[in-house]
Amino acid sequence: MTTNSVFGFIRAFVLVGAVTSAGAQIGGYDAPTVLAFVWWGQALLGAVNLMGSQEVGDRVRSGDIAVDFLRPLNPQVTYLAGDLGRAGITLIARGTPALLIGALLFDLAWPPGLDSWVLGLLSIGIAVVVAFSGSFIVSLVSFWVIEVRGIRLVWMITAGFFCGLYVPVPWFPDWLRTIAQWTPFPAMLQNPLDILSGRVDGGAIWSTLASQVVWAVLLLVAGQVVLQRGRRHLEVQGG
Template sequence: MTRVLRTTALLVRSGFRQQTTYRLALLAGISTNSVFGIIRAAIALATVASAGAAVGGYDARTAAAFVWWGQALLGTINLWGFSLVADRVRSGDIAVDFLRPVNPMLVYLAGDVGRAGVGLVARAIPTLAIGALLFDLAWPPGMPSAALGLLSILLAVVVAFLGAFSLNLSALWFTEIRGLRLAWMVVGGVLCGLYLPLPWFPGWVQSVASCTPFPSMLQHPLDILSGRIAGADAVSAVVSQLFWVLVLTVVGQWVLARGRRRVEVQGG
């Protein structure tokens, strides 16, 4: 157990250090997120103002906070997935991952948590600071809510990774999964609250979203951090995220076990 923890810590550190080498990319990300944050916040505020009342539980301050927390966390939560594991399946390098003494899911998860740490510290905080200077943002109503918000961010990172990891492993059957990844990004972008808060959608869309892990990837942490939900509602959102972490871990391990039997490396 101690060896696993030590190895995991080293992998998290490695992922963190790897991302810190892309300093110009971090600055570009802050600039881009801030520009779109201004545009999106203006649209959200206009929507609330035209309604003359809170829309789906969002007033002007919580709507602005929703937008800016969402922009800030784009570099932390990997909503668009990745292709690293699928690429290794196509090249045959996935066989090396299977021979290592550490579970491949844990290896890639640790690296992604390190990446997310850089995104949170070097990209999310500056972006959120810009939003706070330009707009009147709502904040969590107390330290317990703020702590739940931070926990929710971590769980969102894990849920987003686990979903993308299982999707990548489907390359063991389909080889080319660009179409599946595109569908994941399009559907996930809508159902996770990336474009608009889910309470602004029709009820049937919210019902469909609640049956998927997508709200746990963004909507739940944004609701907590913007102060839209607190107390028992915030705890319920975190419990939902924990549920999807468990489900996606089981699914990922099952796909991983089945996939091992299908690996064929040419020439060996």
């Protein structure tokens, strides 16, 4: 939490400095909005697991995934439920204190109404599902390759850049922003940050949520396809 907060200060000063140097705003972000972007981002950094987990990949490599296939619940559902639980406790124990620190020391913009708060929290939940689903597919590559650390590293770097972890996606050049919008990565962080910072409100919130839901469904379905193909490919001790 301490490290999270320190990086929050650094990011806050850098991005506010950029907005101040540019004039009133950049890409729809003024100083309070960009501060909300920073501190909500720090609060969600642990809850939305952009880095993914090695557990599934390790279980595939060891053959323990065969035990998961014997259980009554689909492995994807089991691991998603665990990730949602992890995200909830992390948001409370790590994210909320960081956000309170930012709120006490900076002038943050807030969601304009109760509906924005509720839909913003819903957006966080969908973001957790999208991030999990993407990293789950990456882990399942272990069915076909011996080591996925390189693939996971590429995923982490790409996700961090295009999801709005470093700077807001609306600050990208037009061509790069278009590329980002055709990927699932903004649905992992940028979309909930836009709602919770108040940059997106009214009817635009629903289109933002719809985009997240589409990516969540697509990645969950893709994960099921890869999981079933991997199951047919799996061999444990000659079986």
